[in-house]
Amino acid sequence: MKKSWVAYPYVVWMIMxxxxxxxxIIFYGTVRTTPQGMEFTLEHFKRFFEPxxxxxxxxxxxxxxxxxxxxxxxxxxxxxxxxxKEYRDKKILIFLMVIPMWMNFLLRTxxxxxxxxKNGIINTLISFIGLxxxxxxxxxxxxxxxxxxxxxxxxxxxxYSVLIKIDKSIIEAAEDLGANSRTxxxxxxxxxxxxxxVSGITMVFMPAVTTFVISRLLGGGQFLLIGNLIEExxxxxxxxxxxxxxxxxxxxLILFSMAIMSRYEKENEGGGLL
Amino acid sequence: xxxxxxRLYIGIVFFFLYAPILILMIFSFNKSRYMSKWDxxxxxxxxxxxxxxxxxxxxxxxxxxxxxxxxxxxxxGLITAIGIHDMNKxxxxxxxxxxxxxxxxxxxxxxxxxxxxxxxxxxxxxFLTLLLAHxxxxxxxxxxxxxxxxxxxxxxxxxxxxxxxxxxxxxFRKVILPEIMPGVVTGMILAFTLSIDDFVISxxxxxxxxxxxxIIIYSMARVGIKPTINALSTLLFISVLLLLLIVNKxxxxxxxxxxxx
Amino acid sequence: MKKILSSKLIWVVVAVLAFxxxxxxxxxxxxxxxxxxxxxxxxxxxxxDDFEKEYGIRVIYTTYATNEDMYVSMKHGGSNYDVAFPSxxxxxxxxxxxxxxxxxxxxxxxxxxxxxxxxxxxFDPDNEYSVPYMWGTLGIVYNKTMVDDPVEGWDILWNEKxxxxxxxxxxxxxxxxxxxxxxxxxxxxxxxxxxxxxKEKLMEQKSLVLAYVGDExxxxxxxxxxxxxxxxxxxxxxxxxxxxxxEYVLPKEGGNLWFDSAVIPKTSQHKEEAxxxxxxxxxxxxxxxxxxxxxxxxxxxxAMKMLDEELLxxxxxxxxxxxxxxxxxxxDLSDTLDVYNRIWTEIKAK
Numbered sequence: 001m002k003k004s005w006v007a008y009p010y011v012v013w014m015i016m017x018x019x020x021x022x023x024x025i026i027f028y029g030t031v032r033t034t035p036q037g038m039e040f041t042l043e044h045f046k047r048f049f050e051p052x053x054x055x056x057x058x059x060x061x062x063x064x065x066x067x068x069x070x071x072x073x074x075x076x077x078x079x080x081x082x083x084x085k086e087y088r089d090k091k092i093l094i095f096l097m098v099i100p101m102w103m104n105f106l107l108r109t110x111x112x113x114x115x116x117x118k119n120g121i122i123n124t125l126i127s128f129i130g131l132x133x134x135x136x137x138x139x140x141x142x143x144x145x146x147x148x149x150x151x152x153x154x155x156x157x158x159x160y161s162v163l164i165k166i167d168k169s170i171i172e173a174a175e176d177l178g179a180n181s182r183t184x185x186x187x188x189x190x191x192x193x194x195x196x197x198v199s200g201i202t203m204v205f206m207p208a209v210t211t212f213v214i215s216r217l218l219g220g221g222q223f224l225l226i227g228n229l230i231e232e233x234x235x236x237x238x239x240x241x242x243x244x245x246x247x248x249x250x251x252x253l254i255l256f257s258m259a260i261m262s263r264y265e266k267e268n269e270g271g272g273l274l
Numbered sequence: 275x276x277x278x279x280x281r282l283y284i285g286i287v288f289f290f291l292y293a294p295i296l297i298l299m300i301f302s303f304n305k306s307r308y309m310s311k312w313d314x315x316x317x318x319x320x321x322x323x324x325x326x327x328x329x330x331x332x333x334x335x336x337x338x339x340x341x342x343x344x345x346x347x348x349x350x351g352l353i354t355a356i357g358i359h360d361m362n363k364x365x366x367x368x369x370x371x372x373x374x375x376x377x378x379x380x381x382x383x384x385x386x387x388x389x390x391x392x393x394x395x396x397x398x399x400x401f402l403t404l405l406l407a408h409x410x411x412x413x414x415x416x417x418x419x420x421x422x423x424x425x426x427x428x429x430x431x432x433x434x435x436x437x438x439x440x441x442x443x444x445x446f447r448k449v450i451l452p453e454i455m456p457g458v459v460t461g462m463i464l465a466f467t468l469s470i471d472d473f474v475i476s477x478x479x480x481x482x483x484x485x486x487x488x489i490i491i492y493s494m495a496r497v498g499i500k501p502t503i504n505a506l507s508t509l510l511f512i513s514v515l516l517l518l519l520i521v522n523k524x525x526x527x528x529x530x531x532x533x534x535x
Numbered sequence: 536m537k538k539i540l541s542s543k544l545i546w547v548v549v550a551v552l553a554f555x556x557x558x559x560x561x562x563x564x565x566x567x568x569x570x571x572x573x574x575x576x577x578x579x580x581x582x583x584d585d586f587e588k589e590y591g592i593r594v595i596y597t598t599y600a601t602n603e604d605m606y607v608s609m610k611h612g613g614s615n616y617d618v619a620f621p622s623x624x625x626x627x628x629x630x631x632x633x634x635x636x637x638x639x640x641x642x643x644x645x646x647x648x649x650x651x652x653x654x655x656x657x658f659d660p661d662n663e664y665s666v667p668y669m670w671g672t673l674g675i676v677y678n679k680t681m682v683d684d685p686v687e688g689w690d691i692l693w694n695e696k697x698x699x700x701x702x703x704x705x706x707x708x709x710x711x712x713x714x715x716x717x718x719x720x721x722x723x724x725x726x727x728x729x730x731x732x733x734k735e736k737l738m739e740q741k742s743l744v745l746a747y748v749g750d751e752x753x754x755x756x757x758x759x760x761x762x763x764x765x766x767x768x769x770x771x772x773x774x775x776x777x778x779x780x781x782e783y784v785l786p787k788e789g790g791n792l793w794f795d796s797a798v799i800p801k802t803s804q805h806k807e808e809a810x811x812x813x814x815x816x817x818x819x820x821x822x823x824x825x826x827x828x829x830x831x832x833x834x835x836x837x838a839m840k841m842l843d844e845e846l847l848x849x850x851x852x853x854x855x856x857x858x859x860x861x862x863x864x865x866x867d868l869s870d871t872l873d874v875y876n877r878i879w880t881e882i883k884a885k
Contacts, residue, residue, distance in 0.1 A: 003356060003357060003360050003442075004357045004358070004360040004361040004362075004365065005357065006353045006354070006356055006357040007353070007354045007356075007357025007358050007361065007369065008357070009350070009353070009354075010350055010353070010354035010357070010373075010413065011369070013350065013410070013413070014369075014372055014373060016391075017388065017391065017406065017407075017410040018372055018373070018375055018376060018410065019372065020391060021384075021387030021388055021390060021391040022375075022387055024387060024390045024391055024394060025383070025386070025387050025390065028390065052881055052884050052885070053884065055884070055885075056884045074287065077283060078283070078284065078287050081280045081283065081284055082284075084280070086277070086280075087280075087284075093284070095518070095522065096288060096291075096292075097291075098518065099514060099515060099518060100291050100292070100295070102467065102471070102514045102517075102518060103295065103507075103510065103511060103514055104471060104487065104488060104491065104507075104510055105471070105473070105488075106473055106488050106491040106492050106495065107295075107298070107491060107503070107506070107507045107510065108294070108295070109495075110298075110491060110495045110503060110507075111294035111295060111297070111298050111507070112294060113495060113499065114297075114298065114301075114309050114499050114504075115294055115297065117309075117499070117758070117760060118758075118759070118760045119308065119309075119310045119758055119759060119760065120309060120310065121297060121309060121310075124310050135699050135745075138745055138746045149290070149291075149294070152287075152290075152291065153291070206380065207380075207381075210380035210381070210382055210383075212382065212474075213473065213474075213492065216496075217492075217495055217496070219746075220745060220746025220747060220748065221705050221746055221747035221748065221883060222741070222744065222746060222747060222883070224883050224884045227380075227382050228883075229880070229884060230382055230386065231382070232880065232883070233880075234386055234389070234478070234607075235604060235607060235608065236601070236603055236604055236607060237603065237607065237876040237879075237880065238603075238606070238607035238610060238611060239876065240390070240611070243386070244386075244390075247382070247383045247386055247387070250380055250382075250383060251379060251380065251383050254378065254379070254380050255378060255379070258378050308758065327580075389613075392613055393611055393613045396613070397613060398613055398614060398615055399613040399614050400614070403613075481613060481614040482570045482572065482595050482597040482614045482616065483568075483570065483595030483596075483597060493575075493598075496600075496749060496750060496751055497575060497576065497749075497750045497751055497753075497754065498750070498751045498753065498754025498755065498758075499754060499758075
């Protein structure tokens with residue numbers, strides 16, 4: 001008996017709350033109001049190509065890129081150590097890695113706000129040892145720091161879960177064949193861990209490139225990222241047309257890079273065709 | 275040597291991850307409202323926290339929305355997953371890809387598109403719109419937790435039950451449901467935590483008088499440093515810790531395979 | 536095991552569902568709900584509690600950071616507010632766009648306490664739409680221990696000595712307006728060349744600015760995080776209470792004089808209750824409590840009489856007529872709004 005009809009209510013829901021909203025975004029992004037009524041326009045997309053907005057996009061990509069690299073460089077060794085023989089059974093460590101992920105991310109960002117202030121803990125310590133206070137907050141490094149802090153576990157865990165599944169006999173075989181530990185890493189472990197690295201990169205880069213909270217709180221409204229721009233256009237200046245165009249551009253960018261990334265990932269369970 | 279280096283490195287990373295939260299927690303007991311000095315132990319920020327009407331109402335809405343959206347999303351997701359499982363290849367492909375959109379799309383785009391929809395529909399932004407938004411982004415996670423379990427299931431079991439005279443609903447309850455239960459539970463937990471933790475989508479889809487904890491923290495952080503937020507983080511940290519401990523215990527008791535990551 | 540789990544789970548679900556419905560039911564009383572939309576930290580919250588108790592009306596209190604935020608969320612946001620507190624230029628814009636109800640003054644007997652200087656102002660010549668709430672100026676607050684140059688005009692905000700110690704307001708009219716004024720133009724300029732010059736000036740300033748802030752300016756200045764900030768006078772009063780090192784200056788160019796008034800948006804479905812609320816705010820004791828709590832200057836004659844001598848003589852809160860002789864009031868510039876929007880986006884995006 002076919003019971004596919006039970007999915008139909010959700011089909012309605014899906015059209016209503018997933019498809020129609022996207023159509024609305026496309027509609028607002030390609031239409032302008034003139035005294036004669038609505039007319040089709042590409043001016044919002046054209047506006048995006050002004051150097052200023054390209055720069056915002058470049059800045060977002062740049063900061064997210066740095067954040068991803070730092071997370072990878074910091075996180076990969078952590079995953080390796082956690083997956084190594086002596087730590088393997090220490091479940092508590094993985095548990096400790098998971099907890100920060102579940103902590104409200106605004107609180108995690110807020111924590112740095114209090115630490116980096118001119119009269120915050122770090123500067124108090126700095127002046128305690130006799131050095132001058134530094135401007136730690138409200139620059140792009142504060143934003144990157146906030147991103148790394150928030151997203152590091154998203155890099156560690158996927159890599160860890162791939163590393164832990166690597167068949168030990170492959171490594172042993174390589175060692176038996178005379179490979180030193182460096183070669184084993186370069187030729188065996190790292191290539192095998194690539195799916196984890198790719199999903200780690202995806203999980204860090206995507207939220208980093210679209211964030212507006214971290215840059216607002218730790219950047220002091222000066223390091224406008226593409227997310228901030230969209231937020232401002234919708235909530236502050238009410239320019240829905242340009243805001244929609246930017247959202248479409250961002251969406252295409254993300255979906256496109258997701259599609260590329262997912263080709264490198266192993267079979268994704270229940271995944272889409274993208 | 276190498277061992278010590280490893281230990282040191284792990285230690286530093288965990289210090290980086292935990293020090294900020296721990297400092298917030300310690301200073302939630304500070305009498306002074308500034309974090310640059312310690313004025314003595316005090317619980318007054320906790321008292322402030324519990325008498326703050328906005329925070330308490332945000333806590334109430336956070337939990338209410340999380341519970342309601344989880345229940346509704348689980349029911350919809352469960353039914354839909356069964357339906358999708360029975361679809362032909364084309365239908366399945368369309369369904370899976372469209373419901374993947376809220377997962378793949380940046381939150382800000384999902385939030386804004388939903389906001390536009392609600393404004394377009396002339397719905398007043400508030401509790402209802404927030405709930406609808408949360409259900410919308412929760413259902414796909416439930417579906418994708420259940421689908422793999424359905425795929426693993428022996429499809430002849432259900433037919434056998436029908437042949438033996440079970441009504442379809444009885445067969446569903448006795449045969450299918452127990453098989454896919456781990457997926458349902460995973461989906462529920464995912465939905466619940468995503469809902470509790472969400473900021474971006476809620477920020478765009480809620481209106482006057484209805485905020486969740488994330489929104490309150492954001493608006494408080496924009497006004498400045500407030501020790502009540504520190505008190506709130508302490509409590510949230512402890513609840514997250516307890517919740518994870520319970521969940522982990524439960525999953526390791528049950529099948530040991532499933533991890534809530 | 537699994538069977539037990541699933542039946543248990545169903546019970547838990549049922550229990551939680553019932554519980555949440557009960558909880559949700561508690562909120563559904565048959566009282567009128569009034570949605571008040573106000574600036575951040577702009578009212579003593581206990582006033583709202585007292586109003587609720589006295590009249591049995593539930594108040595939902597939400598805040599915004601700038602006039603533009605408020606306008607956008609009223610225009611598009613889908614929230615039906617009952618009372619809001621826009622400033623002068625925004626009031627005339629909202630009147631022009633037919634967004635405001637006419638207020639029935641006979642429902643606001645306490646209107647008689649409002650000082651006549653705050654009536655018949657250009658943005659609402661016949662006092663049909665707005666009831667004055669607070670007023671003040673836009674100027675500079677500075678920390679005396681950190682600034683040794685005399686603070687007289689807006690140009691101090693471009694002084695490289697204070698690089699990364701300057702806080703600007705994240706509010707386009709205020710920030711662009713003060714720059715125009717410093718350049719010798721009107722704060723209400725519609726001239727594209729003048730605006731272009733102001734934009735260049737602000738671009739040039741950006742590297743000196745620590746942050747573009749909203750309500751956090753108080754916390755930052757009180758905590759000594761910055762040396763100079765652009766603020767509204769009332770915030771300066773509140774800051775001086777907490778940190779005596781701070782001083783407020785109305786720039787020699789004149790600064791900006793503003794009036795925030797209570798209005799009832801057309802979206803309101805409870806106009807009478809909204810008028811009741813506005814009238815309540817004009818009660819002497821309430822007006823006094825609010826002005827003493829937030830530090831802003833009241834247009835209420837009786838409340839003013841009861842204020843501290845010290846506060847009354849403080850020219851930050853109550854400047855003399857000659858001090859504000861050069862101050863400009865913002866006008867509605869809806870027709871040049873895209874230019875302002877664009878300039879501000881460009882400055883922040885730079």
